[in-house]
């Protein structure tokens with residue numbers, strides 16, 4: 001509970017028990033509205049560790065019914081790996097950015113659909129990239145996406161930043177610019193990545209992202225903490241950060257977020273639905289096991305960005321290289 005966001009009392013709103021096919025964990029949902037309903041695309045892990053995406057629909061954004069079969073399954077070259085979808089509606093078309101991480105490399109892809117029945121893959125990146133999300137409209141002449149390429153060379157595999165890319169047609173991507181460096185996020189000394197689809201407001205684009213923090217310089221066991229944060233980007237040039245509170249928006253505290261059964265201390269935001277009155281439902285994976293939702297509003301997030309409260313993060317370990325962002 002904070003001045004800026006409130007967990008829903010029904011959390012977790014979706015668990016493995018709600019999935020009508022083989023599922024041991026479900027989390028990291030994409031979220032949108034379609035045909036008058038709330039739609040979640042849910043990352044599902046089966047008992048044999050297989051991955052697929054389930055379709056959940058509902059009328060109130062809290063209670064969902066899950067379709068009896070997965071609606072998206074990995075392509076043969078994905079070797080069973082397809083996960084962490086993000087949904088963006090542009091006009092009448094819905095675009096699903098997803099990630100695949102077989103041994104041949106971690107890639108992002110874009111699937112388009114108009115009806116959540118037939119799906120067409122329109123783009124696959126080179127390795128290594130993860131966590132892509134599209135802006136809901138063209139900005140200038142281009143479609144714009146945020147993503148998180150990997151920096152393996154030189155910086156000891158621990159320097160993951162958010163980048164911005166542009167495309168005339170969603171198939172060919174270029175104009176890559178660094179948006180935010182992990183080293184600028186005190187609670188993200190390892191990685192950051194874009195989360196939910198950007199939200200247009202009169203003051204700028206609200207972008208909810210995640211940050212991962214190592215307690216120290218090693219990662220031999222699962223000891224990272226994942227939090228959600230928010231920043232405000234310029235409407236015309238979203239590669240420019242207007243405001244970014246130092247404090248996280250949501251940190252793992254609730255029992256379903258700190259649950260030790262699989263990966264404790266994970267809040268992983270992946271989808272947001274904005275109501276006509278400016279209220280926002282933020283959907284996120286909790287402890288890589290269940291799905292939770294927290295409520296906020298455009299007004300609250302703008303207030304958080306533009307009048308940020310003082311915050312000092314108890315840094316557990318310094319970042320592995322200095323900040324690089326131009327606008328932080």
Ligand code: BMA
Nearest residue numbers: 028084226263266268285288
């Ligand atoms: C990230 C991704 C997410 C996952 C998160 C927390 O690196 O793998 O799919 O939810 O870690 O484990």
